[in-house]
Amino acid sequence: MTERLETLKRARQRMIEDRDAFAKILAAPFDRSTAERSRNKFVETQVLIDAIDRAIAGELASGDQQG
Template sequence: MSERLDTLNKARARMLEDRDMHAKVLAAPFDRDKAERARNKFIEIQILIDALDRAIGGERPVAGTVESGA
């Protein structure tokens, strides 16, 4: 695995942990201020996770292609 792909996977794992923390706040008994902040952060982090997924997908070699040594 390339160093770049490893870094992207670690970042994704970290963002999943952060997202889970905000999901727990959303699942807890309702507190309007906390829920609103948690909801906004959850959405922000999910967008980041989606971007990381696309970046990870872009790092995987495509079958049939040859990397140039230049």
């Protein structure tokens, strides 16, 4: 596996951990200001995870074309 692909996978794992932390805040008793910020960060982090998934898929596809 290429170093680039490994880096993307590590980044994805880190973002999943961050997303999980925001989810825990959202699952806790409601605090409007905390929940609002966490909701926004959760969505932002999920968008980033989706982008990383596309980058990983691109790396895998380019590896298939090379080999």
